[in-house]
Amino acid sequence: MERERGILFVLSGPSGVGKGTVCKALRGKDMDIQYSVSATTRQPREGEVNGVDYYFKSKEEFQTMIANNELLEWAEYVGNYYGTPIQYVNETLDQGRDVILEIEVQGALQVRDVFPEGVFIFLTPPSLEELRNRIVGRGTETEELINNRMNVAREEIEMMQHYDYSVVNDQVDCACDRIQAIITSEHCKVDRVTNRYKSLLGDE
Amino acid sequence: MERERGILFVLSGPSGVGKGTVCKALRGKDMDIQYSVSATTRQPREGEVNGVDYYFKSKEEFQTMIANNELLEWAEYVGNYYGTPIQYVNETLDQGRDVILEIEVQGALQVRDVFPEGVFIFLTPPSLEELRNRIVGRGTETEELINNRMNVAREEIEMMQHYDYSVVNDQVDCACDRIQAIITSEHCKVDRVTNRYKSLLGDE
Numbered sequence: 001m002e003r004e005r006g007i008l009f010v011l012s013g014p015s016g017v018g019k020g021t022v023c024k025a026l027r028g029k030d031m032d033i034q035y036s037v038s039a040t041t042r043q044p045r046e047g048e049v050n051g052v053d054y055y056f057k058s059k060e061e062f063q064t065m066i067a068n069n070e071l072l073e074w075a076e077y078v079g080n081y082y083g084t085p086i087q088y089v090n091e092t093l094d095q096g097r098d099v100i101l102e103i104e105v106q107g108a109l110q111v112r113d114v115f116p117e118g119v120f121i122f123l124t125p126p127s128l129e130e131l132r133n134r135i136v137g138r139g140t141e142t143e144e145l146i147n148n149r150m151n152v153a154r155e156e157i158e159m160m161q162h163y164d165y166s167v168v169n170d171q172v173d174c175a176c177d178r179i180q181a182i183i184t185s186e187h188c189k190v191d192r193v194t195n196r197y198k199s200l201l202g203d204e
Numbered sequence: 205m206e207r208e209r210g211i212l213f214v215l216s217g218p219s220g221v222g223k224g225t226v227c228k229a230l231r232g233k234d235m236d237i238q239y240s241v242s243a244t245t246r247q248p249r250e251g252e253v254n255g256v257d258y259y260f261k262s263k264e265e266f267q268t269m270i271a272n273n274e275l276l277e278w279a280e281y282v283g284n285y286y287g288t289p290i291q292y293v294n295e296t297l298d299q300g301r302d303v304i305l306e307i308e309v310q311g312a313l314q315v316r317d318v319f320p321e322g323v324f325i326f327l328t329p330p331s332l333e334e335l336r337n338r339i340v341g342r343g344t345e346t347e348e349l350i351n352n353r354m355n356v357a358r359e360e361i362e363m364m365q366h367y368d369y370s371v372v373n374d375q376v377d378c379a380c381d382r383i384q385a386i387i388t389s390e391h392c393k394v395d396r397v398t399n400r401y402k403s404l405l406g407d408e
């Protein structure tokens with residue numbers, strides 16, 4: 001049977017919803033999926049490691065990557081650049097392995113244009129009040145920045161309709177279970193396994 | 205938040221693939237899903253209970269149900285009638301609970317016309333050789349009937365393309381895991397949770 005191409009999963013959602021925490025928990029599971037590392041110009045938070053959590057770049061370095069078409073998507077968000085190096089994604093999918101991207105909402109919609117066959121998962125807060133608590137609890141933001149993030153979050157939640165799936169991040173483990181279910185079920189989609197029935201009918 | 209309607213899952217596949225075994229294994233799991241019981245005119249196999257495995261009907265009784273539009277679908281298959289009583293399915297979905305139907309391929313395609321929003325899962329044998337072994341192993345069929353079933357099975361596998369998902373029944377437990385993943389992921393589909401983001405934006 002011809003090897004099927006890997007599937008690109010895009011995990012996104014409003015800032016503060018817990019994309020990073022959910023992605024870290026997914027990495028702890030025994031799953032055959034590769035994690036793409038984004039590039040960003042924002043300052044590393046405590047404990048974040050260059051090349052693992054992000055590639056931390058200067059503005060000048062980032063603008064060079066844009067100019068050289070080395071990014072699958074990029075966005076400016078609250079004064080910083082975020083983007084996804086394209087080469088790793090394509091090579092991994094060609095090997096028949098899945099890739100998961102954890103990116104901001106603006107960037108995800110750009111990826112949708114380039115990879116319409118990708119699977120787009122929107123991580124949703126249980127409520128806006130809970131989202132505010134999480135942003136405040138992070139303790140890294142001023143009051144003005146918190147209000148700014150909340151306004152952006154409201155606009156981003158409107159973008160949910162452009163995604164395939166909506167996963168509520170009520171508890172990290174439950175969110176992970178739902179995402180793993182989505183990955184499993186996408187591999188069972190008939191549109192993705194057309195070779196399966198052809199080889200089945202040819203095998204007796 | 206407005207209660208969402210339940211989802212109808214239709215599990216089908218060629219005769220002998222193990223639909224009944226997989227469905228029985230799913231019943232043993234802790235899942236909030238209701239199992240529809242089909243009506244049939246075929247003879248009960250050993251251990252099958254009326255009202256649990258099937259409603260066993262005479263041909264006359266079955267034809268009356270057809271005439272009264274009491275069936276969601278029905279089919280004649282290798283000389284017997286099979287069908288799904290419609291009332292239970294509609295009532296259960298209206299209560300916001302999921303229903304799973306285990307039916308033959310002909311019937312599933314009829315349900316697709318009435319319930320386009322249903323989720324159609326095709327249970328696939330690992331190979332045609334394995335399918336023949338399972339039919340022979342059942343020990344209830346003559347050689348002619350086995351060949352007849354194999355010819356029907358080949359035609360039915362061509363129908364896979366009209367389904368949403370294809371699940372290989374290599375091992376019953378693996379097939380169950382995949383079906384459970386499909387059920388979980390379908391409840392995360394954005395198209396099914398449009399009320400979620402509206403209530404999210406209205407709740408602060």
